[in-house]
Amino acid sequence: MSTQIRFQLNESDLPKFWYNVNADMPVTPAPVLHPQTMEPVTPDFLSALFPMPLIQQEVSTERYIEIPEEVRDIYKLWRPTPLLRAARLEKLLGTPAHIYYKHEGVSPAGSHKPNTAIAQAFFNKISGTHALTTETGAGQWGTALSLAGSFFDMEVEVFMVRVSYDQKPYRRILMETYGGQVFASPTDRTQYGRSLLAENPDHPGSLGIAISEAVEVAATSGGKKKYSLGSVLNHVLMHQSVIGEEALMQMDLAGEYPDVVLGCVGGGSNFAGLAYPFLRHNLLDGKRTRLVAVEPMATPSLTKGIYAFDYGDTACMAPIVKMYTLGHAFLPPPIHAGGLRYHGMAPSISALYKANYIEAVAVPQLATFEAAILFARAEGITPAPESAHAIRSAIDEALDAKQKGEKRVILFNLSGHGNFDMAAYQAYFSGKLGDYDYPIEAVTEAQKSLPMVAEMA
C-alpha cells in the first residue's frame, strides 16, 4: 500500500476557537511587573501599548476564545495548512520513525506569523488604533504585520534588526509591497536608537533593541499608535494555537498520535501554537507526548539561561516578566536564524519548562543548515533557518529511534519557508558560515543587569 503524504482539512474544519493554555496551567504564572515601579502592571499601563481586547486575552483564564468571523475569513486564504508525512526523508534516514510536519510556510507572508498578525490588526482596528509599530528580526514578523495592516487599512512601522536588514533585503521589499514602512534598527527615529548610534554608528542591533524602539514610538504617540509583538505574550501564543488544533485533527486522519512534538523557539509562539493543544491532552487526558523546544546554541535561553524576572526589551521600557533569560543586555551573535535571536522566552513556556512539562535542546548553526539541506533535497521545501532548528531535532529524534529500533511518531512545525533566506544558504555553501560557541562571558555580564526582584521568584 502506498504511503499517504498529505493530510488535508476542509475550509469548514478551520478552528472556531483559540486554545488558551492559561486555563490549564499546572503551575501558577508569576505576575507581570511594571518596568519602573516593579509592581504588578495595571491594564492602564498596558493600554498605552495594546488595545483592550488584547489585554483581556492576555489575562484571560477561559479555555477557549472565539475567533472572530473577520479573522477566520482571512485565515481561509491559507488555512487549514497541510500536514505532511516526510516519507522521503524517513527513507533517506533509514529510520523506522514516522515524521510528520505542519507546513506553516504556505501563508502569504511565508510563516506562521500571520496567525497572530491578522488577529492583532483586527482587534486594534475595532479599538480605533491608527497605526501599529513593531520590531522584526528575520523580517517574517514584520512581513506578517505589514500584510495584516494592508488587509485592515492600517499603517505599520517596522523596526528591523540591522544585521537582518542587511542580510535580507528582499524581506524589506516584501514588507514595503504590503505597505509597511521599514527602518534599520537602531534608528535615529527614537531617543534610544540615537543613543546607541552615538556609541556605535555600525551597531548590528538586536530584537531587544528593536522592541525598545517600537515601544518608544507607540508609548509617545498620544494613543494613536499601538505596539504589536510577534511572540512571547500569552495572547500571541494563543492565536497560534490554530496550528495545533488543526494538527490534532490531521494526526487523527493519519491514524497516528505523536510521541514527540518539536518546534523551534525564538520567543516561543510557533512551538506553543503546535504544542499546547497536545499539552492539553497530556494534562487532561493522560497522553504522554514529549514536547521539545529547539533553540540555537548561540542564544540558548532555556538550556543555559536563568529563570528570573527580566525586561522584555533592551532599554528596560517593556514589562518585566519571569522567564528563562540570558539577560536583556545580551547581544546575540549574528546567526542567520534572525527570528531566534532573543534573550528571553515566553513566560508560560518558561514556567512549563521549569516544572518539566516540556523539554528543550540547543543545536548549533552548521548542523541546522545540514538538516535544512537534507530536508530540502528529500522533501522539496527550503526551510527558513529558524525552522531548520526543528528539522535538525526531528532528524536527531528519527536517528535515535533508528538506533534503538523504535517506531517513534515525530511531529514538527515547519514554521516558515526560506525562499528569502538565500543569502544564508549561499554563505553556507561557500563555507562562510560557522558555529558560534555559547557566549558564556557575554551572558554572565548581561545577567548582572537583571532587575532586582529576584526575591519575588
Ligand SMILES: Cc1ncc(COP(=O)(O)O)c(C=O)c1O
Ligand atoms: C520562520 C520563523 N520561525 C520561528 C520564529 C521564531 O519565533 P517564535 O518562537 O515566536 O515562533 C520566527 C521569528 O521571526 C520565524 O520567522
